[in-house]
Amino acid sequence: MSADDFNIGLLGRGTVGSAFSELLAERGEQVRRLTGRRPRLSGVLTREQGRFEDVLENAELVIELMGGIDPAREHVLSAMRAGRHVVTANKQLLSQHGEELFATAHEHGVQLRFEAAVAGVVPVVRVLEESLAGAHIERIHGIVNGTTNFILTEMTGGSSYPQALAEAQRRGFAEADPSDDVSGRDAAAKMAILARLAFGAPVRLEDVRYEGIEGLQGDDLQYAHELGLELKLIGTAERRDGGLSVRVHPAFLYAGHPLASVGGPFNAVTVESEAITEITMSGPGAGGRQTASAVLGDLISVMLGATVARPPVSPLALVEDVESAFYLHMEVADRSGVLATVTQALGEQGVSIKSVLQRGMGENARLVMVTHLVLESSLNAAIERAGQFDFVRSAPRTIRVIEEEFT
Amino acid sequence: MSADDFNIGLLGRGTVGSAFSELLAERGEQVRRLTGRRPRLSGVLTREQGRFEDVLENAELVIELMGGIDPAREHVLSAMRAGRHVVTANKQLLSQHGEELFATAHEHGVQLRFEAAVAGVVPVVRVLEESLAGAHIERIHGIVNGTTNFILTEMTGGSSYPQALAEAQRRGFAEADPSDDVSGRDAAAKMAILARLAFGAPVRLEDVRYEGIEGLQGDDLQYAHELGLELKLIGTAERRDGGLSVRVHPAFLYAGHPLASVGGPFNAVTVESEAITEITMSGPGAGGRQTASAVLGDLISVMLGATVARPPVSPLALVEDVESAFYLHMEVADRSGVLATVTQALGEQGVSIKSVLQRGMGENARLVMVTHLVLESSLNAAIERAGQFDFVRSAPRTIRVIEEEFT
Numbered sequence: 001m002s003a004d005d006f007n008i009g010l011l012g013r014g015t016v017g018s019a020f021s022e023l024l025a026e027r028g029e030q031v032r033r034l035t036g037r038r039p040r041l042s043g044v045l046t047r048e049q050g051r052f053e054d055v056l057e058n059a060e061l062v063i064e065l066m067g068g069i070d071p072a073r074e075h076v077l078s079a080m081r082a083g084r085h086v087v088t089a090n091k092q093l094l095s096q097h098g099e100e101l102f103a104t105a106h107e108h109g110v111q112l113r114f115e116a117a118v119a120g121v122v123p124v125v126r127v128l129e130e131s132l133a134g135a136h137i138e139r140i141h142g143i144v145n146g147t148t149n150f151i152l153t154e155m156t157g158g159s160s161y162p163q164a165l166a167e168a169q170r171r172g173f174a175e176a177d178p179s180d181d182v183s184g185r186d187a188a189a190k191m192a193i194l195a196r197l198a199f200g201a202p203v204r205l206e207d208v209r210y211e212g213i214e215g216l217q218g219d220d221l222q223y224a225h226e227l228g229l230e231l232k233l234i235g236t237a238e239r240r241d242g243g244l245s246v247r248v249h250p251a252f253l254y255a256g257h258p259l260a261s262v263g264g265p266f267n268a269v270t271v272e273s274e275a276i277t278e279i280t281m282s283g284p285g286a287g288g289r290q291t292a293s294a295v296l297g298d299l300i301s302v303m304l305g306a307t308v309a310r311p312p313v314s315p316l317a318l319v320e321d322v323e324s325a326f327y328l329h330m331e332v333a334d335r336s337g338v339l340a341t342v343t344q345a346l347g348e349q350g351v352s353i354k355s356v357l358q359r360g361m362g363e364n365a366r367l368v369m370v371t372h373l374v375l376e377s378s379l380n381a382a383i384e385r386a387g388q389f390d391f392v393r394s395a396p397r398t399i400r401v402i403e404e405e406f407t
Numbered sequence: 408m409s410a411d412d413f414n415i416g417l418l419g420r421g422t423v424g425s426a427f428s429e430l431l432a433e434r435g436e437q438v439r440r441l442t443g444r445r446p447r448l449s450g451v452l453t454r455e456q457g458r459f460e461d462v463l464e465n466a467e468l469v470i471e472l473m474g475g476i477d478p479a480r481e482h483v484l485s486a487m488r489a490g491r492h493v494v495t496a497n498k499q500l501l502s503q504h505g506e507e508l509f510a511t512a513h514e515h516g517v518q519l520r521f522e523a524a525v526a527g528v529v530p531v532v533r534v535l536e537e538s539l540a541g542a543h544i545e546r547i548h549g550i551v552n553g554t555t556n557f558i559l560t561e562m563t564g565g566s567s568y569p570q571a572l573a574e575a576q577r578r579g580f581a582e583a584d585p586s587d588d589v590s591g592r593d594a595a596a597k598m599a600i601l602a603r604l605a606f607g608a609p610v611r612l613e614d615v616r617y618e619g620i621e622g623l624q625g626d627d628l629q630y631a632h633e634l635g636l637e638l639k640l641i642g643t644a645e646r647r648d649g650g651l652s653v654r655v656h657p658a659f660l661y662a663g664h665p666l667a668s669v670g671g672p673f674n675a676v677t678v679e680s681e682a683i684t685e686i687t688m689s690g691p692g693a694g695g696r697q698t699a700s701a702v703l704g705d706l707i708s709v710m711l712g713a714t715v716a717r718p719p720v721s722p723l724a725l726v727e728d729v730e731s732a733f734y735l736h737m738e739v740a741d742r743s744g745v746l747a748t749v750t751q752a753l754g755e756q757g758v759s760i761k762s763v764l765q766r767g768m769g770e771n772a773r774l775v776m777v778t779h780l781v782l783e784s785s786l787n788a789a790i791e792r793a794g795q796f797d798f799v800r801s802a803p804r805t806i807r808v809i810e811e812e813f814t
Contacts, residue, residue: 023682027541033718034540115538121683123530123538130537130713131522131530131704133441134434258689261668275430275700276528276690282665283686293682297538306537306713311440 006035006303007042009059009084011052011075012066016089016116017044019288020065020295027296035303045075056082061302063295064088073097080104080112087298089116089291095189095205098196102310111302116294118190119144119267120285123297127281128197129308132271137198139238139272141402144190146265146285147174147181148213148233152250153263156221156231161214173265173286184210184248187235195237195246198271201316203237203246209320210248220329220399223357223368224252229327230260234402243317252327252401323373325354325401330386331393334365342367342386349382350374364393370401413442413710414449416466416491418459418482419473423496423523424451426695427472427702434703442710452482463489468709470702471495480504487511487519494705496523496698502596502612505603509717518709523701525597526551526674527692530704534688535604536715539678544605546645546679548809551597553672553692554581554588555620555640559657560670563628563638568621580672580693591617591655594642602644602653605678608723610644610653616727617655627736627806630764630775631659636734637667641809650724659734659808730780732761732808737793738800741772749774749793756789757781771800777808 008024010017024031024039032038043055052075056062062079064086066072072093076086081104088094094101094117105112115125119142128137143149150173154164165182168174180186188210195203213233221231229252237246253260258280262268267285272278284290332338343353357368371379383396415431417424431438431446439445450462459482463469469486471493473479479500483493488511495501501508501524512519522532526549535544550556557580561571572589575581587593595617602610620640628638636659644653660667665687669675674692679685691697739745750760764775778786790803 027543030543030718031541034716121686123534123686126533126538127530130708131533131701133707134438134703135700136434136437273700275696277694277697279528279530279688279690281686281688284684287684289682290684293542293680294538296541300540300716301537304714304716307711309441309707309711311437 004037005040006037007059009055009062010044011064013046015288016291017065019292023292061085080108080110085111085302087113091117091189095192099202113298115298116291121290121294122267122281122283124269135273137273142235142269143262144235145187150265183212187248191235191237200313202313208246228255240319243319245319245322321377323375326371327399327401328369329397330367332365332367333363333391334360345386346382350378351382411444412447413444414466416462416469417451418471420453422695423698424472427699430699468492487515487517492518492709494520498524498596502599506609520705522705523698528697528701529674529688529690531676542680544680547601549642549676550669551642552594557672590619594655598642607720609720615653635662647726650726652726652729728784730782733778734806734808735776736804737774739772739774740770740798741767752793753789757785758789
């Protein structure tokens with residue numbers, strides 16, 4: 001140890017923590033060339049080893065890679081109150097206790113950085129907070145969960161949902177209990193963080209409406225393919241009617257959309273603003289070494305004294321009922337006049353049809369439609385009405401469709 | 408004017424300069440919220456108006472949007488010597504006089520930022536200098552010229568080169584004299600800047616080998632389409648054999664490559680490094696307002712006091728003879744044994760064939776091949792040998808092929 005060392009306290013040594021230790025050993029000399037000081041792990045806290053107070057005492061910066069809320073929240077708050085900078089990859093913590101964390105960092109004049117919390121190595125946090133700090137952002141669309149993107153890519157290739165999930169687990173892209181990923185909750189946490197950065201409004205996980213991919217049917221993907229659509233789990237954060245809408249749900253993208261070609265366990269984010277038009281960034285969504293690389297970038301910025309300005313937040317109303325185009329799938333008896341009856345019922349609720357596929361197969365015909373833009377509440381009312389016809393064989397299914405904004 | 412104003416001297420008020428003035432007026436209050444000070448144009452120098460000395464005198468930061476070398480170089484150097492930070496969008500200046508500029512900034516302890524010089528709003532400079540400051544970068548592939556990407560997209564759709572160029576000019580994507588764009592020289596300047604950032608080596612425009620798109624034939628695009636390839640003007644900067652190779656040339660990409668789907672006047676850059684795997688960023692490559700947005704991001708970073716560390720450069724040898732796969736197009740007389748004779752001649756120079764299309768049309772047959780990886784010098788020797796057979800009707804044409812690295 002020398003006076004030129006920069007002491008780091010590491011909380012957690014799981015996959016990411018171990019990868020970070022390795023990366024730091026490999027890249028320490030490069031960091032010293034950049035910053036003038038050599039970063040060094042002065043203390044490590046794991047479940048089995050170390051006392052938090054000792055780790056804190058010796059560190060100028062604390063890196064939190066434990067995950068979860070307790071005890072990560074207490075440790076991060078204590079570190080900042082003691083004047084230590086913090087780098088974290090903890091999306092749960094930021095999406096549920098972000099305001100408390102940001103306020104504490106501000107009050108104690110320390111930095112709080114978290115690139116690794118959102119989209120793996122995709123540098124969306126830095127781009128939003130720095131490159132686009134002056135921009136008026138209109139909308140973010142993101143594929144921010146690599147597990148579900150891998151599963152959907154497999155399903156598009158013909159696998160069933162259980163097959164695709166099993167393959168994701170076999171290849172280490174999904175955990176034994178995949179519910180946080182497949183339910184959309186993990187993506188919702190990340191979208192809450194991005195919405196907070198993009199719009200300067202206090203958005204928490206509980207403000208984000210989310211749907212997962214468990215209920216998707218293989219034939220929906222096949223029909224969509226015929227309509228030229230790609231299925232993704234999309235997070236959206238956007239300005240709507242003077243407020244915000246933040247949500248996660250499966251969505252069909254037209255083939256020209258910048259996120260349509262993002263396959264496998266990748267993440268990607270598109271940021272739209274009038275002045276920039278749009279920026280899209282993509283890269284691996286997970287992996288210990290990839291996540292550790294994002295932590296290393298944050299560490300270097302702290303060591304260089306680069307500060308991030310976060311202006312005071314101002315709340316924006318959350319808009320629940322938003323317009324979308326919808327894919328609509330109905331199983332119907334193939335009688336004459338069915339299409340006319342359905343489209344009339346939809347039309348009465350303001351739902352107009354853009355394209356339709358009808359497959360006649362006696363009592364098991366399929367009616368697959370894509371609507372023009374319509375409020376979700378209107379669509380739901382129309383679906384309820386249409387579901388009551390005696391020729392409808394099962395509850396109609398809907399999936400949102402995202403059209404390309406800029407062409 | 409108040410003590411809270413942050414005074415900016417603007418050099419140049421063409422398309423980008425005017426757009427920047429507008430954007431600053433619109434976003435000034437947001438910048439004040441972020442930085443505590445309101446940015447204000449304290450002086451403007453144009454060809455018709457203003458004295459540089461007066462503009463400099465009143466400014467804390469100089470924004471150079473004149474373009475070209477003279478007098479931009481003298482003004483930027485004078486500003487930094489006088490202790491002023493500089494933001495510039497000038498790719499010529501950086502790619503031809505980068506070391507002098509970086510050294511002057513370092514010596515005088517001022518910032519020199521240039522996000523807008525490389526790929527429009529695509530934040531590749533910031534990501535390389537900050538997010539990836541600690542990474543060991545292996546390779547950058549970029550579509551860094553929107554004009555040529557638009558022309559190639561049109562040609563893929565069936566236009567001839569003159570038709571596509573005329574359409575680009577009509578839509579404002581190409582200048583009346585497009586030679587800087589279509590020759591590859593503009594892209595070469597940008598790749599020199601990116602190579603310097605990625606590898607910490609002094610790379611200048613004159614170190615970059617470049618080929619343009621003027622010589623491309625429409626039928627090459629059609630054959631390539633049959634082989635599942637997309638044609639782009641690709642800049643490459645990569646480590647090779649302990650040195651660097653930096654070059655710009657038309658290249659065919661396999662459909663799964665992250666740059667293959669980038670169409671129209673967009674720019675995109677893929678950065679590869681073992682630890683991050685890869686990051687791809689894309690967005691509009693030009694446009695006054697888009698470029699002005701990148702300048703605004705740099706301005707905010709300077710106002711926040713965020714510094715960029717640029718370690719001392721260390722030269723790396725430039726490697727001229729690199730391995731590629733090649734597309735090879737020959738017009739031949741359709742006699743028996745032609746394919747065997749050609750492949751044997753190629754094989755003797757170490758060129759082996761991965762896929763082949765043969766179109767028999769009597770004296771005007773086409774032989775279209777994609778090779779495995781081969782040194783450019785070996786390929787050229789093989790082509791020279793093959794071109795000497797009496798059944799070859801015109802000089803063989805070659806275009807490099809880039810395979811996907813990560814799948």
